[in-house]
Amino acid sequence: MCAEKVLWLASLAVPPVAVLTAYTFGLRKRRFYSFAAMCASLLVPISAIPLAAELARATAPRFGVLSIVLIPFAAFLWFLAVIVTPSGRISEAGVARTAAACLLEMAAFAAVAPVPLTLAWIATSAILLAGHLDAEFAGAKRIIFAYLGLSVVLLTAGLIIASWARGRNAVLEQCGIALILLAVMIRKGIFPFHSWIPEIFEHGRIGPAARFNAPQIGTYAALVLAVPYADAGLMKVFAALALVTAVYGSLMAFYQNEARKACGYLFVSQSALVVAGLDIPGRGALVGALILWICSGVALAGLSRAVLSLEARRGRLRLDIHHGGYERMPLLAVCFLLMSLAVANFPGTLGFIGGEMLVRGAVDFFPSLGFFAIIATAVNGLAAIRMYFSLFCGKKDDGTHLKTSRAENLGFAAAALFLIGFGLAPGGLAKVFSRAETAATRIEGISTR
Amino acid sequence: MTGAALLRHCVFAALAAPALLLTVLALPSFLGRPWSEEHVGALTRAAFLTAFLALTAAGFLYAAGVRHPISIRLGDWFASEGGFVFDLLIDGWSLAFAALSVAICGVVSSFSFRYLHREPGFHRYFILLVCFVLGILLVALAGSVETLFAGWEILGLSSALLVAFFHERPVPVDNGLRVLTFYRVGDACMLSAAVLLHHWAGSDSLSLLFSGAGQQLSRLGPDKVAIIAILIVAAAAAKSALLPFSTWLPRAMEGPTPSSAVYYGALSVHAGCFLLLRSSALVQYSLATRFLTAMAGLATACYAALVGRAQTDAKSKLCFASLTQVGIIVVEISLGLDTLAFLHMCGNICLRLLQFLSAPNILHDLHELENDLGGNLEGGHAPPAIFGGALYLFALEKGFLDGLIDRRLAEPLERLAAFMEKFDRWLCRAPLAIFGDGDVR
Numbered sequence: 002m003c004a005e006k007v008l009w010l011a012s013l014a015v016p017p018v019a020v021l022t023a024y025t026f027g028l029r030k031r032r033f034y035s036f037a038a039m040c041a042s043l044l045v046p047i048s049a050i051p052l053a054a055e056l057a058r059a060t061a062p063r064f065g066v067l068s069i070v071l072i073p074f075a076a077f078l079w080f081l082a083v084i085v086t087p088s089g090r091i092s093e094a095g096v097a098r099t100a101a102a103c104l105l106e107m108a109a110f111a112a113v114a115p116v117p118l119t120l121a122w123i124a125t126s127a128i129l130l131a132g133h134l135d136a137e138f139a140g141a142k143r144i145i146f147a148y149l150g151l152s153v154v155l156l157t158a159g160l161i162i163a164s165w166a167r168g169r170n171a172v173l174e175q176c177g178i179a180l181i182l183l184a185v186m187i188r189k190g191i192f193p194f195h196s197w198i199p200e201i202f203e204h205g206r207i208g209p210a211a212r213f214n215a216p217q218i219g220t221y222a223a224l225v226l227a228v229p230y231a232d233a234g235l236m237k238v239f240a241a242l243a244l245v246t247a248v249y250g251s252l253m254a255f256y257q258n259e260a261r262k263a264c265g266y267l268f269v270s271q272s273a274l275v276v277a278g279l280d281i282p283g284r285g286a287l288v289g290a291l292i293l294w295i296c297s298g299v300a301l302a303g304l305s306r307a308v309l310s311l312e313a314r315r316g317r318l319r320l321d322i323h324h325g326g327y328e329r330m331p332l333l334a335v336c337f338l339l340m341s342l343a344v345a346n347f348p349g350t351l352g353f354i355g356g357e358m359l360v361r362g363a364v365d366f367f368p369s370l371g372f373f374a375i376i377a378t379a380v381n382g383l384a385a386i387r388m389y390f391s392l393f394c395g396k397k398d399d400g401t402h403l404k405t406s407r408a409e410n411l412g413f414a415a416a417a418l419f420l421i422g423f424g425l426a427p428g429g430l431a432k433v434f435s436r437a438e439t440a441a442t443r444i445e446g447i448s449t450r
Numbered sequence: 451m452t453g454a455a456l457l458r459h460c461v462f463a464a465l466a467a468p469a470l471l472l473t474v475l476a477l478p479s480f481l482g483r484p485w486s487e488e489h490v491g492a493l494t495r496a497a498f499l500t501a502f503l504a505l506t507a508a509g510f511l512y513a514a515g516v517r518h519p520i521s522i523r524l525g526d527w528f529a530s531e532g533g534f535v536f537d538l539l540i541d542g543w544s545l546a547f548a549a550l551s552v553a554i555c556g557v558v559s560s561f562s563f564r565y566l567h568r569e570p571g572f573h574r575y576f577i578l579l580v581c582f583v584l585g586i587l588l589v590a591l592a593g594s595v596e597t598l599f600a601g602w603e604i605l606g607l608s609s610a611l612l613v614a615f616f617h618e619r620p621v622p623v624d625n626g627l628r629v630l631t632f633y634r635v636g637d638a639c640m641l642s643a644a645v646l647l648h649h650w651a652g653s654d655s656l657s658l659l660f661s662g663a664g665q666q667l668s669r670l671g672p673d674k675v676a677i678i679a680i681l682i683v684a685a686a687a688a689k690s691a692l693l694p695f696s697t698w699l700p701r702a703m704e705g706p707t708p709s710s711a712v713y714y715g716a717l718s719v720h721a722g723c724f725l726l727l728r729s730s731a732l733v734q735y736s737l738a739t740r741f742l743t744a745m746a747g748l749a750t751a752c753y754a755a756l757v758g759r760a761q762t763d764a765k766s767k768l769c770f771a772s773l774t775q776v777g778i779i780v781v782e783i784s785l786g787l788d789t790l791a792f793l794h795m796c797g798n799i800c801l802r803l804l805q806f807l808s809a810p811n812i813l814h815d816l817h818e819l820e821n822d823l824g825g826n827l828e829g830g831h832a833p834p835a836i837f838g839g840a841l842y843l844f845a846l847e848k849g850f851l852d853g854l855i856d857r858r859l860a861e862p863l864e865r866l867a868a869f870m871e872k873f874d875r876w877l878c879r880a881p882l883a884i885f886g887d888g889d890v891r
């Protein structure tokens with residue numbers, strides 16, 4: 002048991018240590034060390050997954066059982082960013098910011114208390130803002146400041162009101178929870194607060210925007226701070242809005258002619274699906290949403306990074322023309338296709354399991370609105386595959402500038418294999434999620450309503 | 451070892467062979483070290499032969515001893531939270547269709563080795579063909595909704611990617627996306643049917659739909675059965691290009707001829723018919739669904755017969771000829787003539803495969819025929835006399851369906867998206883007014 006406990010704690014400690022170690026190396030060497038560290042920060046937690054549910058409760062200090070998945074997930078996203086971002090699009094300051102954001106996210110994912118979560122929420126928002134301080138991003142900076150500033154205010158106010166009113170005044174407590182949910186809606190881009198995310202992708206910097214949206218701290222905050230305590234009616238409204246957003250985002254992504262903006266809308270749609278799953282009673286939908294969380298995070302981060310890599314070679318990318326170049330970068334094209342298929346919840350990818358479970362749960366809870374999840378999934382897949390056709394198919398382009406580097410190939414292949422590997426063998430992940438402490442709390446909460 | 455146990459092993463081997471082949475072909479290509487063409491040929495032949503022999507043996511075992519549908523559980527995909535089961539439902543039809551599919555794909559792969567020799571997308575083509583075999587086997591042998599849906603989606607994707615096979619040209623790519631769009635509509639209908647089945651019946655087992663368990667169906671109630679049946683018919687219609695989904699079929703001819711043969715002449719276009727055949731108990735449960743299915747089949751047969759007469763290229767003519775028969779097969783299913791429909795389907799598959807594969811040689815064959823006859827063949831080029839001008843134009847333009855869908859569906863949605871984009875931009879700037887600046891650039 003002692004050895005198992007050591008493995009469990011190691012699996013929580015290895016990802017942040019790996020990130021810090023990789024960060025201390027110079028930019029040229031960092032890619033190699035990052036790849037090695039990424040493998041370590043995935044393999045150690047994977048080996049501990051079978052123990053996760055049993056050991057999470059017994060460990061001191063107390064961690065959420067989701068930490069075993071979410072901490073390596075955050076580390077993976079950072080490594081992906083460092084490994085695949087072209088040299089011309091990455092600076093030491095940028096790496097420092099993303100490393101700090103990653104460590105903060107890991108701290109947030111390890112926490113089950115509101116204060117560290119709120120601090121991580123504020124700090125990650127500030128880091129996104131810091132990435133847009135240049136004059137050319139002045140518009141994006143104002144948007145970030147306005148929306149994320151408002152979300153911070155609402156979250157803080159909601160937490161203060163809810164914690165004060167808990168046990169004293171049920172109505173006031175629900176008002177506090179509603180404010181927290183509003184903050185989550187803004188941060189995650191749920192209708193009618195969705196429009197800032199595509200704008201940031203279009204007018205801001207795509208790397209930091211993807212890095213900010215992919216880990217979905219807002220989802221974790223909702224899961225820990227709001228979902229267990231929220232009134233069923235409130236959750237129903239929230240879930241319905243999320244399902245509407247999922248369809249809306251997917252349709253908008255399909256009709257976009259700008260690759261960046263399409264990525265933004267895909268983020269909106271996918272994270273809305275995740276939020277909808279969290280708000281629907283029943284453990285199936287919840288587990289599906291959690292699986293979809295990981296899948297969409299990795300897939301959309303990968304797609305955005307691929308767009309960034311292509312932009313470094315070709316400039317801004319439009320989707321109403323065919324760019325070609327498959328012959329010069331077949332591995333990137335195949336990885337892009339596989340990540341698109343994960344967004345489409347295609348069989349054999351992690352998205353298939355998560356999507357199916359979520360859809361079943363959604364239909365069980367909302368017999369009419371639940372089909373929105375099916376429509377969103379279908380259209381998201383079309384949008385992502387349209388991007389693939391536009392970005393990689395078309396006239397032959399033998400330009401040597403299109404050839405991808407070994408680091409890019411390694412990073413994108415790792416992301417694609419992650420999605421396929423866990424898609425073919427999702428047992429461990431599903432087991433952790435189905436026994437998630439927060440999930441249990443929430444189910445108990447609902448049953449006592 | 452009993453006959454049933456042997457049969458299980460045979461079916462498992464038939465599924466494992468293409469799955470293993472897919473891994474063996476895809477992994478080296480993914481790593482940038484693809485097999486040589488000779489090795490691809492040898493591996494593909496070995497895998498398809500193994501699968502065919504295994505399915506033939508399973509067929510003999512079934513006919514000789516088992517003779518009743520059996521369910522095979524290959525395992526749980528994962529066990530928690532009502533996880534997914536990997537079930538197969540084995541009966542005479544499923545084994546016959548699976549064996550025929552593997553045989554057809556074997557013939558097509560042999561043809562393709564020469565047809566695509568030194569083609570840049572040689573490996574891509576074979577990986578997609580093996581995906582197709584795996585998909586069609588899953589559809590044929592599926593015993594649970596998840597297995598069926600997985601096979602259904604794999605079929606659709608491999609089909610769309612093969613339509614876009616010559617991806618240097620924009621037209622095949624656009625057509626591939628168009629085909630995929632129609633398939634996604636069908637997939638959404640299929641998933642909706644599956645979810646409703648799970649929601650109302652609490653089961654993912656397809657034996658409820660496939661084995662004609664009338665009592666089990668009647669427990670659901672006529673309305674619920676009708677909704678599930680309509681969704682299944684819609685899914686089948688999208689996959690088999692029945693009206694109003696027929697417009698994707700001629701666009702799909704952009705792919706290489708062998709893939710057109712196996713997909714749109716032979717197997718893929720009949721996958722919807724096979725699904726309807728398997729769920730004929732559901733289709734025939736109520737008069738309304740029977741009528742709907744019959745009308746879809748009849749309208750498609752008339753439409754395809756008319757349009758096919760006016761087409762000017764061999765592949766389009768053949769695909770509409772195939773579609774005419776598909777429509778008639780659907781009518782047969784709606785009338786409860788299941789055995790006739792199955793035989794009709796198998797016959798049409800084999801005939802269209804032969805015609806598609808010989809299409810590239812059509813001029814050569816024509817010249818040989820003329821040499822044998824000792825003179826030029828007459829006729830065949832002018833439109834038939836029964837066509838008036840308007841009817842001919844209707845047939846030549848494939849019923850104006852493409853334009854209708856563009857005008858009534860695609861363009862309004864595009865306009866709506868453009869309007870919503872402007873709305874989003876306004877919505878995004880609204881809070882900035884607080885700071886006295888609405889410019890985001």
